[in-house]
Amino acid sequence: MKTTIYYFTGTGNSLKIAGDIASQLGETSLVPVQNAMKEKSAFSEDRIGLVFPVYMWGMPSIVSEFVKKLKIGKDKYVFAVVTCGGIPGAALLQLSKALKKQGVKLSAGFAIQMPGNYIPMYGAVSPEKQNKHFEKAVEKVKKIVEIVKKNGVCKPEASNFIINTLGSGIVYNLSMSHIHTMDKSFSVLDKCNSCGICVKVCPVENIKLENGKPVWQGKCEQCMSCIQWCPVEAIQYGKKTQGRKRYHHPEIKLAQIITRG
Numbered sequence: 665m666k667t668t669i670y671y672f673t674g675t676g677n678s679l680k681i682a683g684d685i686a687s688q689l690g691e692t693s694l695v696p697v698q699n700a701m702k703e704k705s706a707f708s709e710d711r712i713g714l715v716f717p718v719y720m721w722g723m724p725s726i727v728s729e730f731v732k733k734l735k736i737g738k739d740k741y742v743f744a745v746v747t748c749g750g751i752p753g754a755a756l757l758q759l760s761k762a763l764k765k766q767g768v769k770l771s772a773g774f775a776i777q778m779p780g781n782y783i784p785m786y787g788a789v790s791p792e793k794q795n796k797h798f799e800k801a802v803e804k805v806k807k808i809v810e811i812v813k814k815n816g817v818c819k820p821e822a823s824n825f826i827i828n829t830l831g832s833g834i835v836y837n838l839s840m841s842h843i844h845t846m847d848k849s850f851s852v853l854d855k856c857n858s859c860g861i862c863v864k865v866c867p868v869e870n871i872k873l874e875n876g877k878p879v880w881q882g883k884c885e886q887c888m889s890c891i892q893w894c895p896v897e898a899i900q901y902g903k904k905t906q907g908r909k910r911y912h913h914p915e916i917k918l919a920q921i922i923t924r925g
């Protein structure tokens with residue numbers, strides 16, 4: 665049975681999970697959401713997966729937009745996996761609702777805890793703690809694959825009523841109303857060496873180099889790819905990120921994050 669997994673990632677957690685699921689399922693293509701949005705998908709595959717990070721207890725804006733454009737037949741099996749720093753909120757419930765509007769059923773939805781990457785609030789956890797998350801994730805992926813292989817049905821995993829109402833409702837809506845311009849808080853230190861990596865890793869072409877330095881264009885997804893992958897830690901967000909440990913998934917290479925030719 666052929667599967668396509670559409671994924672979105674900033675620091676590689678979701679790509680790692682998508683890749684592991686793909687290799688265990690077999691016959692699976694991995695497609696970045698930002699690329700799929702530019703092409704007309706025919707959805708000839710039998711099974712469709714969506715893998716993406718939780719943002720503000722909900723779905724990344726780009727994933728919401730992608731789902732609005734999806735035209736999948738009712739006969740397809742659709743599953744989803746979100747990666748998060750620990751609190752998935754109602755991300756999968758939001759997805760289920762959005763798919764329903766398109767006449768599509770989300771048959772199974774899973775949340776996997778991975779190291780958090782939201783550097784405006786915290787730095788990377790220690791390698792030991794990261795490894796504990798990765799070990800648990802391996803087990804969870806095995807269980808997910810067992811279910812997905814059988815086209816199994818599983819209620820989308822979510823947080824409790826309070827988080828889903830306050831976090832995924834109020835905070836999420838407030839944040840998403842200005843998410844694209846939240847890049848105003850990025851700045852760059854003189855140590856920037858003009859390598860252009862930040863430009864290349866941005867999934868939505870939101871960074872241009874002007875006089876050799878990055879300039880953000882106001883269509884940000886807040887994926888943290890630019891700040892986390894800058895090789896000299898020249899990018900900062902607000903006033904608190906200087907000296908904070910950077911994070912990206914240790915097994916994901918820079919080249920895998922760069923999805924444009």
Ligand SMILES: Cc1cc2nc3c(=O)[nH]c(=O)nc-3n(C[C@H](O)[C@H](O)[C@H](O)COP(=O)(O)O)c2cc1C
Pocket residue numbers: 672673674675676677678679716717718719720721722747748749750751752753778779780781782886887888
């Ligand atoms: C803008 C933003 C918001 C986030 N909000 C949440 C959240 O509400 N709950 C949570 O558990 N993790 C949150 N995180 C952490 C990520 O979901 C988590 O680290 C994820 O695995 C990152 O995936 P990636 O490496 O594929 O980009 C947030 C990260 C970012 C960048």
Ligand code: SF4
Pocket residue numbers: 852855856857858859860861862863876877878893894895896897898899
């Ligand atoms: S990745 Fe860092 S060093 Fe390279 S251009 Fe961007 S800010 Fe400068």
Ligand code: SF4
Pocket residue numbers: 674847865866867868869870871880883884885886887888889890891
């Ligand atoms: S500007 Fe940075 S945080 Fe915003 S979408 Fe691009 S890489 Fe992600």
